[in-house]
Amino acid sequence: MESLLQHLERFSEVLAVSRTTHVRTWDPATVRRALQWARYLRHVHRRFGRHVRIRAALERRLQNQWRLEGGSGSSPVPGLTNFQALERCDLRLSLRLLENRALGDAAYHCLLQELFPGPGVPDADEETLQGSLARVARRRSAVHLLRLSGCGENSVLEEDFMLKTQAELLLERLREVPRAEAEGPNRFLSTLWDRLPQNNFLKVMATVLLLPPSSPRPQEEELEPGTPKTLGDGDQELVRWLLAKPEVMTAFCRTLPAGLLTSVAGRHPELSRVYLGLLTDWGRHLHYDLQKGVWVGTESQHVPWEELYGKFQSLCQAPPPLKDEVQTALESCKAQDGDFQVPGLSIWTDLLLALGHGS
Amino acid sequence: MxxxxxxxxxxxxxxxxxxxxxxxxxxxxxxxxxxxxxxxxxxxxxxxxxxxxxxxxxxxxxxxxxxxxxxxxxxxxxxxxxxxxxxxxxxxxxxxxxxxxxxxxxxxxxxxxxxxxxxxxxxAFRFDTKEVGLFTQGLGYAPVDYYPGLLKNMVLSLVSELRESHLNGFNTQRRMAPEKIRFLSQVCVPLVTLPDTEPLVEALLTYHGHEPQEVLWPEFFEAVNEAFLLKKISLPTSAVICLWLRHLPSLEEATLHLFEKLISSERNFLRRIECFLKDSLLPEAACHPAIFRIIDEMFRYALLETDGAPEVLAAIQVFTWRFVDALEKQNKQLKFTLKTYFPYASPSLVMVLLQHPKDIPQELWHQPLKHISEMLREIVEDQTHRSYGDPFECWFLFIHFGGWADIAAERLVMSEAEPPEALLWLLAFSHGPRDGSQQRAQTMIEVKAVLSHLKRLLRSPTLLASDLQAAAAESPDRDPRPPSCQQLIRRLLLNFLLWAPGGHAIAREVITLMASTDEIGHEIAGFLDQTLYRWDHLCLEAPRPRKLARELLAELRAHVQPRPAARGAAVHAAGSLGPRDETSSSW
The missing domain is CATH 1.20.1050 (Glutathione S-transferase Yfyf (Class Pi); Chain A, domain 2)
Structure with a gap:
């Protein structure tokens, strides 16, 4: 067992090196050995997929490594994150080496011989590596062709599936982040927030929060029914983190379109309460411009009336109970302000009137 | 090189x-x-x-x-x-x-x-924006990790757009333009066999726009059909039916593909034919009348081309059985009237033929038989019924349900009573559709004579092969029997061997005498195979005849060389049940 774990660690290193210029020193024998290790680990994946103890030990080792390196390297995520990754480790290594121009000609020649033995090689019970590589190429071309056929011209559709894909990836990672320390997912998300383009990240988060509850990871669960359920619910981790990060939550509620926020609020009551709190807070910052007869902000960061109105309007069209909660919140704000019936005195009176709920 | x-x-x-x-x-x-x-x-x-x-x-x-x-x-x-x-x-x-x-x-x-x-x-063809690239990299994913997921979501997006429903709140309702769908179907031609795109292929096949013309590209249909026939993809039956309804060349191709399989398969293995048929999805698809009529038309040509080859007859029968099963399974209440499947046949005749003998008590089987015979005879012999087609059309309809003729033969052999005229006519018609009424009357006389001979033998405690030979012997003062009549009499004798108490002891000897040529050897094997298949289909309890038929068939198969169903090639067989060298004119 210990030798297997060491093997795993050494292969992680090989994988890390495979995309650096260090491969300049690799000779054909090194290439062959690296591929042998990868094949061995894939074999381990196949052999021990249903073996809970061995699987758990391997996962633990991978997570330890992640925790040690976590956030310190160029990426917050190591090369191998979980047991499942072993299934594709030979494919990953091959692609990295094929794309690495630092690999010498002799080593490259050997790599091709190993990867593409040509036709007539008997297929074992599993797909051959050359089959997997060909499928990589085929899938990429398929993506290109489908995009050519219409997804491309239609940026809405493209955004749709790009976001869904990113959301699934984020959710998968959230479920893998080391569990040992309670702060794991939170620290991981904060690191990502600091490093990644925030606009895109906000949209991805919203998509994660809207994914059907049981949608991702069906394959793995089917494959290994005996696996202990150590994986948390990624979207709950995300909700917890958002609640703990007011500045992110504010950006979330400011940046995303009203309809999307309404959907998120409908699905996650904890977030909807914070959202409503933010909206009322933003409303309080506006004052009535008597001359123009409109509600305006005093500072540039204040939320304009139109935006506020749009967000409330969308919420009021949501199915109950969200719709009723919003209505109640607006009514109670109006009452606190003095329950005015005429416009221009309380923003809540005016909002309710504009929304067609004025009494 | x-x-x-x-x-x-x-x-x-x-x-x-x-x-x-x-x-x-x-x-x-x-x-x-x-x-x-x-x-x-x-x-x-x-x-x-x-x-x-x-x-x-x-x-x-x-x-x-x-x-x-x-x-x-x-x-x-x-x-x-x-x-x-x-x-x-x-x-x-x-x-x-x-x-x-x-x-x-x-x-x-x-x-x-x-x-x-x-x-x-x-x-190749990276198209991710910088933001997406940074995001996936930040999470530690390489394109190889997320392209399968991306492709899946892309396919799902397109599928939901085709079905006018959408993935999440970012999207609004929109219809896909017909030219876009056409282009999508073209782009799918190379992708048809890629498992990831199967939902999209299915959605395209089942997509029903509001355009009067076909929007999908014909080459798309061809590619899907070929992949389906070569088993490179698996599609739900409903999608395959859509394909065939929308693209008739594909349906013809699928039917020809089935014929090729039937022709190249071993003779006299109806179970295998049934598997091919089931596999082809054609009987299920035939529940749609337009599809049924094209397949049926192709069967008709096959029958004419082969001059009524028994293998084609058997295939039509099995096809009809499976088709009727599928009709029943799909809907107890017929969605389409029977007239839409058999537009040129008398509806009341179709109704009677469609009855499953299993649903009628055995002792009452003579009633539908009589009914069928009378209706057919009226149409065939009476000029005023020409609207229901010529005798060939009637016969073609009847052989779909040829099981009835086999039941008639069994009844006649086993009955102690005087053979009813209606059953004799039905047998004579089913074996000689082109005969004139005089010829048919002659056949009926011959059959009647053989039957009365067999009836005497039925009661005899010991049977000899020569007794049966004598029963089948032609009368010297009548014209020689035409081949169709000879074949009919062989069927009666085989039925006798299977059912008569004394038949078992002499069955092997009689068959050896009977199988004077390879062709007759095949005919006998075919009869046994069809009989066993029919008994299974009718859930008929007949342990002794079944056992004998199974043994005889196994022995015949062992000795009559298996070969493709192409007719005419001579096969030399040896052994106890093989054809003999000398020919015996009485059979």
Whole structure:
């Protein structure tokens, strides 16, 4: 067992090196050995997929490594994150080496011989590596062709599936982040927030929060029914983190379109309460411009009336109970302000009137 | 390979020109042309690999100075890369160009260029925006990790757009324009066999727009049909039915494909024929009258072409059984009237024929038999009923439900009573549809004579093969029996052997005497196979006859050489149940 774990660690290193210029020193024998290790680990994946103890030990080792390196390297995520990754480790290594121009000609020649033995090689019970590589190429071309056929011209559709894909990836990672320390997912998300383009990240988060509850990871669960359920619910981790990060939550509620926020609020009551709190807070910052007869902000960061109105309007069209909660919140704000019936005195009176709920 | 090289060189020139044409402009026409040529081009790539793998890179460049252009243009064509195994073969071809130890700058350059193409194939067509790239990288994913998921979501997006429902709150309701759907179907031609795109193929097949004309590209249908027939994809039955309803050439192709399988399969194995039929989905698809009538029309041609080959008759019968089963399974209440399936037949006759004998008590079987016979006879012999078709049409309808004729034969042999005229006529008609009424009357007299002889034997405690021979003997003062009548009498005798208490003891001897030619040997095997199949279908309890029929069939199969159903070829068989050398005129 210990030798297997060491093997795993050494292969992680090989994988890390495979995309650096260090491969300049690799000779054909090194290439062959690296591929042998990868094949061995894939074999381990196949052999021990249903073996809970061995699987758990391997996962633990991978997570330890992640925790040690976590956030310190160029990426917050190591090369191998979980047991499942072993299934594709030979494919990953091959692609990295094929794309690495630092690999010498002799080593490259050997790599091709190993990867593409040509036709007539008997297929074992599993797909051959050359089959997997060909499928990589085929899938990429398929993506290109489908995009050519219409997804491309239609940026809405493209955004749709790009976001869904990113959301699934984020959710998968959230479920893998080391569990040992309670702060794991939170620290991981904060690191990502600091490093990644925030606009895109906000949209991805919203998509994660809207994914059907049981949608991702069906394959793995089917494959290994005996696996202990150590994986948390990624979207709950995300909700917890958002609640703990007011500045992110504010950006979330400011940046995303009203309809999307309404959907998120409908699905996650904890977030909807914070959202409503933010909206009322933003409303309080506006004052009535008597001359123009409109509600305006005093500072540039204040939320304009139109935006506020749009967000409330969308919420009021949501199915109950969200719709009723919003209505109640607006009514109670109006009452606190003095329950005015005429416009221009309380923003809540005016909002309710504009929304067609004025009494 | 040397003698092929001329052909290969001209192919090389042809494809070089094609690739340049496709490469110059990516228009709808060039893309269509590419899709049309994908299988042939893949074949060319295979040939090229066979040529290249025998040479080193220097030889290759010397022999094919423009190979770089050819391969580069191929590598940049997404249709080719997406098709079947083309990308794999292309990878093999490129591997042949890599020099293990490049000696000079030219060789170094070639290596570097080839490596560029190889990594292009594996990481081609990146389109992620910078943001997406950063995001996935930040999470530690490489494209190889998320392209399957991306493709899946892309396919789902397109599927929901086709079905006008959407994935999440970012999207609004929109209809896909017909020309976009048409283009999508074209793009799917190389993707049909990629499992990831199956939901999209299905959604396209089942998509029903509001346009009067077909929006999907015909080559898309062809590609899907071929992949389905070659079992390269699995589609739900409903999607396959949509395909055949929308593209009749595909339905014809599927039916011909079934015929080819039936012809090349071993003779007299109805169970296997049933499997082929079930596998083909055609009986289920035939629940749609338009599909039924085309398949039925093709069966009719097959029957005419083979002059009523027993194998075709058997296949039509099994097909009809499965079709009726499927009709029942789909809907207890018929969605379409029977008239839509059999437009030229008398509806009341179809109703009676469609009755499953299993649903009627055995002692009452004579009633539908009589009814069928009378109705058929009235139409065939009475000129005023010509609207229900000529005798051939009636016969063609009847043989779909040929089980009834077999039941009639069984009844006649086992009955102690005087043979009813109606049953005799039905048998004579089913075995000789082209006979005139005089000829048919003659057959009926012959059959009646044989039956009365058999009836006496039924009661006899000991039977000899010669007794049966005598029963079947032709009367010297009558005309010789025509072949159809001879065949009918052989059937009666075989039924007698299976059912009569004394028949078992002499069955082998009689069959050996009877099977004077290979063709008759096959006919007997066919009869036994069909009888066993029919008994199973009727859930008939008949342990002793069943056991005997099974044993006789096994022995016949062992001795009559299995061969394709093509008629006419002589087969030499040996052994106890094999055909004998001497011919015996009485059978």
């Amino acid at each position: 040397a003698q092929d090289s001329g052909g290969f060189s001209s192919d090389y020139q042809f494809w070089m020109q094609k690739l340049s044409f496709w490469h110059q402009a990516s228009t709808l026409e060039t893309q269509q042309d590419t899709c049309l040529h994908l299988p042939r081009f893949q074949e060319f790539l295979r040939q090229m690999y066979e040529v290249l793998k025998e040479m080193d890179s220097n030889m290759i460049i010397e022999r094919f100075p423009t190979i770089g252009q050819l391969l580069a243009k191929t590598c940049w064509n997404p249709f080719i890369l997406a098709f079947d195994e083309s990308q794999k073969i292309l990878l093999w071809c490129l591997c042949c160009l890599i020099n293990k130890e490049p000696q000079n700058s030219e060789e170094l350059k070639l290596n570097s260029w080839t490596r560029g193409l190889l990594s292009h194939i594996l990481s």
